[in-house]
Amino acid sequence: MARDVKCEVNSCKYWAAGNECNASSIYVVSNHASKAREFHETDCKTFESKI
Numbered sequence: 001m002a003r004d005v006k007c008e009v010n011s012c013k014y015w016a017a018g019n020e021c022n023a024s025s026i027y028v029v030s031n032h033a034s035k036a037r038e039f040h041e042t043d044c045k046t047f048e049s050k051i
C-alpha cells in the first residue's frame with residue numbers, strides 16, 4: 001500500500017505544498033487500451049481540477 005504519494009500535478013484539488021497528495025486513496029489507470037509499458041502510459045484517475 002502506498003502511504004506517501006508524491007505528485008507534481010499542482011492543478012489538482014488534492015495537491016498540497018511539497019508535492020504531497022491529500023487524497024485518502026488514489027486510482028491509477030493505464031491510459032491506453034493495451035497494458036502500460038512506460039510510466040507515461042499511466043494516469044491518476046482520482047485527479048480533479050481545482051481550476
Ligand code: SF4
Binds near residue numbers: 046
Ligand atoms: S489525486 Fe492524483 S493527480 Fe491529484 S494530487 Fe493526488 S496523485 Fe496527484
